[in-house]
């Protein structure tokens with residue numbers, strides 16, 4: 001999504017803004033720009049393409065002197081990627097500049113009104129309407145003009161705004177799109193996300209909806225959209241700077257895969273105390289947990305896939321019915337939700353527009369919402385009734401790995417907590433499950449050690465046109481994620497299928513040499529899945545099997561077998577995903593793809 005950085009202080013603004021924007025590249029973008037006050041006027045430079053182009057255009061910011069400014073990386077929503085559509089946008093006289101992340105939903109009628117008043121638009125964007133509206137309401141008081149505009153616009157926004165005749169202030173405003181404010185030794189910052197300003201400050205303020213910030217070089221004030229001053233709590237960021245760097249790995253994605261033992265442990269261990277599951281942040285008594293008779297898991301992409309696994313795990317352990325749905329469907333289909341239902345929104349970024357909308361729809365209907373979120377202080381985290389954080393740290397690669405694994409861990413904990421309070425598992429089984437959870441990080445570590453073997457196998461499929469994944473039960477759930485990991489970074493077409501479903505159509509696509517990845521980790525389904533493997537092999541498929549150690553019978557139906565350490569079958573997805581992530585990664589690397597920033601994708605889809 002778009003990235004915003006702003007600065008006001010004692011140092012040159014442009015180099016700081018360029019550096020900050022480079023730390024936001026992971027959000028996905030197609031153009032970049034800056035507006036800097038040079039002592040007399042606002043100078044704006046912008047260019048379509050990678051940030052490097054803007055850096056070269058401004059000689060690293062040298063050609064844009066000034067200690068106050070705003071910058072932006074744009075992920076196009078309204079108007080194709082172009083210099084004219086890049087941000088910042090200004091009013092006609094160039095005395096007001098604005099950068100924006102989000103969507104102004106009523107920009108067309110507003111644009112018509114401004115044009116009728118003689119405004120000349122130079123772009124196709126919704127954002128430019130804001131610049132002209134600010135000009136329309138501005139009578140010398142920036143805060144007054146901003147709040148008037150915010151009362152007129154509908155939709156989502158994170159804004160950075162500068163006024164040429166107020167060169168001692170930078171303004172920010174936020175509704176639905178994330179925005180933080182930071183204070184460092186040499187000045188104050190606005191940014192879409194922490195990595196952009198982490199090298200300058202660890203003290204940040206997460207802006208809430210419909211708040212406005214006024215930054216000066218030595219401090220800031222916060223206001224409501226009714227211009228009432230408000231107090232905000234600072235948050236101290238404890239990420240080390242390296243966390244946002246690659247730490248020696250070739251790609252963020254590989255680094256984050258290798259962080260999974262730790263992030264799974266970080267998510268599990270604080271919640272396992274004295275051989276019990278303790279999830280205080282649920283803010284629900286055992287009584288309230290016992291009263292839950294239905295769960296709705298709503299999410300997008302990989303988070304949705306984690307939810308599919310969650311369904312199998314929660315139903316198996318806690319015997320509570322679980323429905324899983326993609327948020328973009330849930331939010332518009334007027335869902336029928338049962339009394340005593342709990343809605344769980346899973347989201348790494350905590351800013352996915354469809355998931356946030358599903359949360360709001362659920363709360364509007366009076367349902368309790370639990371967020372399983374990775375980004376602390378994100379919108380979903382703050383708007384849910386309670387939130388279980390997946391302590392995976394900043395995930396930079398667009399393709400999620402460590403956050404996904406942490407989501408599985410969080411769902412296991414929730415399932416076990418529900419099973420405990422509902423008495424649906426014996427003490428012995430509960431303790432065995434606990435033991436299995438504790439072993440997962442080391443077992444993940446062990447599987448990561450097989451990366452060369454996976455890489456060697458992956459290199460045989462760099463030219464593949466189609467690759468199919470199949471499994472039964474939770475093996476189907478992990479097949480969904482394995483397929484997405486492959487296709488979203490290698491651009492190789494892939495589909496995941498319930499293994500029993502292939503013969504109802506898709507098997508017609510199996511040709512000589514087609515790779516089928518069969519996941520078979522559930523002993524009670526071993527034989528069934530072997531039958532499906534025989535079916536596809538009979539039609540020429542090359543079958544790569546993932547199965548538990550000891551299931552030697554699978555070899556007669558496979559061409560290549562990866563054995564997984566033995567764990568409680570219900571937790572097997574946490575192990576099976578490792579070779580699947582590595583496979584997708586090495587196919588993508590072998591195909592020369594931009595692994596961390598795949599084409600057309602963004603790390604956080606904060607617009608519909």
Ligand code: AGP
Pocket residue numbers: 300301302303346347348349350351352355398399400401488602603604605
């Ligand atoms: C996963 O690799 C993708 N990047 C994407 O499917 C992602 O899981 C989805 O957009 C949901 O994002 P969220 O978890 O931040 O809500």
